Amino acid sequence: MNLFKEQNTKILVTGAEGMLGSDLVKNISLQLGNHRVLGLNSKSLDITNLSQIENVFKNNSISHIINAAAYTHVDKAEVEREKAELINVTGPKLLAAVANSLAIPVVHFSTDYVFSGTGTKPWSETDVTIPPSPNYYGETKLLGDKEVLKNRINLVLRVQWLYGAQKDRFTFLRDKAEFTPFSDQWGAPTWTRDISRVVLKLIEQQAHGLFHFAYDDYATWEEVYGFVCEELQLATRLIPKKTSEVKLPAQRPLFGVMSNKKLLAQLGEQNMGSWKTSLIEFLNIQKTKI
Ligand SMILES: NC(=O)c1ccc[n+]([C@@H]2O[C@H](COP(=O)([O-])OP(=O)(O)OC[C@H]3O[C@@H](n4cnc5c(N)ncnc54)[C@H](OP(=O)(O)O)[C@@H]3O)[C@@H](O)[C@H]2O)c1
Numbered sequence: 001m002n003l004f005k006e007q008n009t010k011i012l013v014t015g016a017e018g019m020l021g022s023d024l025v026k027n028i029s030l031q032l033g034n035h036r037v038l039g040l041n042s043k044s045l046d047i048t049n050l051s052q053i054e055n056v057f058k059n060n061s062i063s064h065i066i067n068a069a070a071y072t073h074v075d076k077a078e079v080e081r082e083k084a085e086l087i088n089v090t091g092p093k094l095l096a097a098v099a100n101s102l103a104i105p106v107v108h109f110s111t112d113y114v115f116s117g118t119g120t121k122p123w124s125e126t127d128v129t130i131p132p133s134p135n136y137y138g139e140t141k142l143l144g145d146k147e148v149l150k151n152r153i154n155l156v157l158r159v160q161w162l163y164g165a166q167k168d169r170f171t172f173l174r175d176k177a178e179f180t181p182f183s184d185q186w187g188a189p190t191w192t193r194d195i196s197r198v199v200l201k202l203i204e205q206q207a208h209g210l211f212h213f214a215y216d217d218y219a220t221w222e223e224v225y226g227f228v229c230e231e232l233q234l235a236t237r238l239i240p241k242k243t244s245e246v247k248l249p250a251q252r253p254l255f256g257v258m259s260n261k262k263l264l265a266q267l268g269e270q271n272m273g274s275w276k277t278s279l280i281e282f283l284n285i286q287k288t289k290i
Helices: 019-032 050-059 081-101 136-148 171-175 192-204 221-231 261-267 275-289
Strands: 011-014 037-040 064-067 106-111 155-159 209-212
Touching: 011 019, 019 037, 019 192, 050 081, 064 081, 064 192, 081 106, 081 136, 106 136, 106 192, 136 155, 155 192, 171 221, 192 261, 192 275, 209 261, 221 275
Parallel strands: 011 037, 011 064, 064 106, 106 155, 155 209
Antiparallel strands: none
């Protein structure tokens, strides 16, 4: 399939005002044209509302759906359990039920928080997820993955540490004399633009099943912020802290690094590149905005 040539490609993006959703809408518009994407925010389409979902499909001729809607408040999820479960489990389940009944595939996103975080080797798609996961958010995301993967036409992409136009996690350092990054959480900051590129390729290939998005290298937050300070030539003093020193309602997995082997094989690519390359490009764009 060539998404650029297909006459009836129309991709519905839910959660279109979120960090990833907004970047997906922007990138699909840039690559395929405005008319190929329908981005709906939580008001226009509540993914927990079956009749709203049915109406959207009835009134639009949708060929694909990318679900970027989610409950993402990791700490609040410990207390707002019902809400987190409704949005992260029931929502994707309803979306998949309606879409799949029309033979429309769903792309859904998940997280490294489905893993215990106690490993030292990058997590692969076949590694065991351990319920209960370190936190309730992770538990709901895992249940959501399982709902979506019940139909083999669907795809789940696990991602981590997102940043993008809507959430710049880095340039605030300019105004900070000191900052305390975690020294024992491992992963890689991931640009939503890179995910958008990969998702379009996967849709084009009609890929299905479970995949992990990851770059070829990884780091701790301390190393990431050290890199940002160097790149932006900042004098910010980094004072690393351990996860156990901070009392947060939700436990954080320490080792969240994921393997990109399966994804690279699917894409037919040799490597995904370094998180540093993407971050440099992102920081350069942010510089032009000041
Ligand atoms: N951010 C990360 O670092 C990270 C890491 C790993 C995985 N992920 C996964 O990546 C995906 C995208 O995350 P994100 O960071 O872009 O999240 P986000 O910025 O919090 O956006 C989520 C969007 O979902 C919308 N939403 C919430 N409830 C909804 C509902 N019932 N119906 C429709 N829309 C609803 C929200 O709208 P309102 O604001 O109006 O409620 C918001 O716009 C999620 O699946 C998340 O679990 C993210």
